[in-house]
Amino acid sequence: MSSASKKERPVYISVSPFEFAFPFTALASIAHRITGVLLFLGIGYLLWLLSVALESEAGFAQATSALAAPFAKLVLWGVLSMLIYHILAGVKHMFLDFHVGDTFQAATSATYAVVGLSVLLALATGAWLW
């Protein structure tokens, strides 16, 4: 055997995601993914609402009254909030793709900005809905 193969090989450490604390940026990245998957279903809800509202005057009234229910309003708020986060995190991702602000410090700050702005816009959306 060659000496190269006798060298100490890298050790694969199997770590469960539950065994260590994720950095904030990692949580933000996972949230981008989770909101994406949930939006895959949420987009159907938005499409249904729009189709009912566009159908006729009666349909518009039906969509309006459906959204008067607290639960439906909460679901819509949830979908819109996830959309806000997914878009903002996506915009940040695109900047990183173009190597804008892709240093550790800048990317971390940008992540805090994305989360902060998302919370503000989600609150504003809630205020607009209620």
Add this chain to the structure above:
Amino acid sequence: MVTNVTSLTRSGLSDFVIQRVSAAVLTLYTLCVVGFFLATPEMTHAKLLAYFGSTPMLLFSTLMVLSTAAHAWIGMWTVGTDYIRDHYFGKHSTSFRMVYQAGCATILFVYVAWALKLFWSL
């Protein structure tokens, strides 16, 4: 080069670009619709119909629907191939992933057909 029959274009680079172009389209579409809702405090059926029924919005909505399909397919493919694999799902993971992807494709097909019918019959 690694190719995969179930990725959108069998090329990671093409998928990467399509994912981002469609994201830009979807972001712009969202901004337009949000802008319309914010500019129209007293929403009525007639106003909604006039907005979505206009030719520019009809074209933009069509682009949005196609972008959604591409964007969601690439995204769900990425998630599926990341998690539905032998390490987590055992030796039948490929079968599970095919079922998962068939489910995604079915839902997206329903979205596309439904949305195009909706917008083009306004």
